[in-house]
Amino acid sequence: MSIRTRLRDFILTFDDWFFSVVSYEPRSGSGSESGAVKCLLRYIPDECGTRISNRNGRRYRKLDFNEAYEFLRQHRPLYVRDVHHVPEHDIKEVLRPEAWLPAVAETDDRVARIYELLRSRSRSHIPADRIGITGSFLCGLNTPHSDIDIVIYGLENFNRAREAVASAKEEGIIRDIDDATWRQIYRKRNPELSYEEFIMHEKRKNNRGIIGDTYFDILYSRDWAELALLDPKDYEPGRRMGYLQIRAEVKDASFSFDSPAIYRIEHPEIDKVLSFTHTYVGQAQEGEWIEARGVVEKTAHETRLVVGTTREAKGEWIRCLSTHTSRGI
Numbered sequence: 001m002s003i004r005t006r007l008r009d010f011i012l013t014f015d016d017w018f019f020s021v022v023s024y025e026p027r028s029g030s031g032s033e034s035g036a037v038k039c040l041l042r043y044i045p046d047e048c049g050t051r052i053s054n055r056n057g058r059r060y061r062k063l064d065f066n067e068a069y070e071f072l073r074q075h076r077p078l079y080v081r082d083v084h085h086v087p088e089h090d091i092k093e094v095l096r097p098e099a100w101l102p103a104v105a106e107t108d109d110r111v112a113r114i115y116e117l118l119r120s121r122s123r124s125h126i127p128a129d130r131i132g133i134t135g136s137f138l139c140g141l142n143t144p145h146s147d148i149d150i151v152i153y154g155l156e157n158f159n160r161a162r163e164a165v166a167s168a169k170e171e172g173i174i175r176d177i178d179d180a181t182w183r184q185i186y187r188k189r190n191p192e193l194s195y196e197e198f199i200m201h202e203k204r205k206n207n208r209g210i211i212g213d214t215y216f217d218i219l220y221s222r223d224w225a226e227l228a229l230l231d232p233k234d235y236e237p238g239r240r241m242g243y244l245q246i247r248a249e250v251k252d253a254s255f256s257f258d259s260p261a262i263y264r265i266e267h268p269e270i271d272k273v274l275s276f277t278h279t280y281v282g283q284a285q286e287g288e289w290i291e292a293r294g295v296v297e298k299t300a301h302e303t304r305l306v307v308g309t310t311r312e313a314k315g316e317w318i319r320c321l322s323t324h325t326s327r328g329i
Contacts, residue, residue: 003088005037007259008134008151008221010095011086016058018043018095018139022083022259024227025235035088041068041079043141054107055140062141065311095139097132097151097221104137110214111137114150117168118161126157130223148216154223155254161218162206175210176203189279192293192317201320205282207257220257220281234262234274238297244305245293246270247321250284257282260308263290263318270296270305273318277308280318288322 005011009021019039041063043051049061063071072079079085105112111133118126132151136142152158168174177185186198193201202208207218222230248265255262261275263284273292275281284290294307294316307316 002035003037003091003094005094006221006224006227008097008132008219010042010134010138011037011039011091012093012095013086013090014092015090016045016092017041018060018141019084019086020134023235024222024230036085037088037091039084039086040065041072041084043136043139044071051136051141051143053140054142060141062136097134097138098129098153099132100138101131101133102128104133108137110211110216111148113211114148114216117173118150118152118164126152126160130154130157131161132221134219146214148211148214149219150216151219151221153221154226155220157223158218158220158257165209165218166206169206169209177208177210177215181210181215190312191279192313192315193319197319201283207282222258233299233301234260236299236301238299238304238306241296241298241303243293243315244270244296245291246305247289247291248273250286250288250290253284253286253288256284260306263292265290269303271302273305273307275307275318277313277316279313280307283318284320284322288320290318290320292318
């Protein structure tokens with residue numbers, strides 16, 4: 001039986017390598033590679049590593065994006081394609097954020113406070129099994145300085161979580177992000193937006209905050225019912241037609257916090273804008289106007305504009321023009 005995975009899960013291979021699952025896309029490959037899961041390598045065992053597993057005491061090292069590709073080119077070149085494709089027969093365990101969160105919350109007061117905040121303060125309450133934790137905490141490789149990445153399953157639950165974060169900030173239960181932290185995030189993302197533009201877009205998303213002295217992020221993932229609504233056309237390979245910059249009205253932003261972020265637009269040439277970089281998730285709402293620059297891809301069914309065609313997304317962006325107008329810019 002095929003292994004079920006979804007965005008924000010991690011997988012552990014028989015080499016004890018940790019990969020983050022980066023797509024809902026149907027399994028790739030054929031023959032011996034059938035059932036490969038799209039991932040990115042994040043942690044590998046290393047006797048000199050600075051991460052110590054709180055589950056087995058083993059030392060690990062975190063790899064950045066380029067290091068991960070270079071490591072796999074040397075040790076598992078068949079894994080390396082657009083991202084990393086791990087065959088199901090190499091997977092020892094699937095780490096599911098919703099399954100591990102209760103145990104993590106028992107050992108970390110900050111996680112417990114966020115968990116309780118989302119369960120008790122959200123309108124109509126978010127079911128416990130629709131909240132998870134990902135990243136280093138999911139792998140048991142977190143440090144005292146690790147950020148906390150919370151996963152919310154389902155659009156309604158995710159929007160409730162954002163409302164809970166916003167109200168908790170107003171009441172002083174959690175802190176808004178300070179300028180120093182925003183600038184650190186901005187430098188890490190290095191977007192094609194000014195710092196002022198970046199902050200303007202980010203603050204209205206209500207998916208980040210600080211609890212104690214720790215930064216946390218609220219991430220969206222489809223629940224199992226929403227996975228049935230997945231549009232295969234969003235993953236259909238397209239023929240690249242070059243760069244294009246457009247302005248358009250957003251007709252549907254329901255899945256704008258997904259990966260890829262999806263913006264269905266009203267435009268004479270382009271059917272939708274897809275963003276494969278986290279910088280431009282939740283960037284605009286239905287009825288707002290955007291300016292976007294990316295690569296045009298033409299498929300058998302549609303023409304789309306893709307933002308985030310490279311890791312750095314240089315020369316590519318999405319900005320909400322309605323936000324600029326409302327703030328006098």
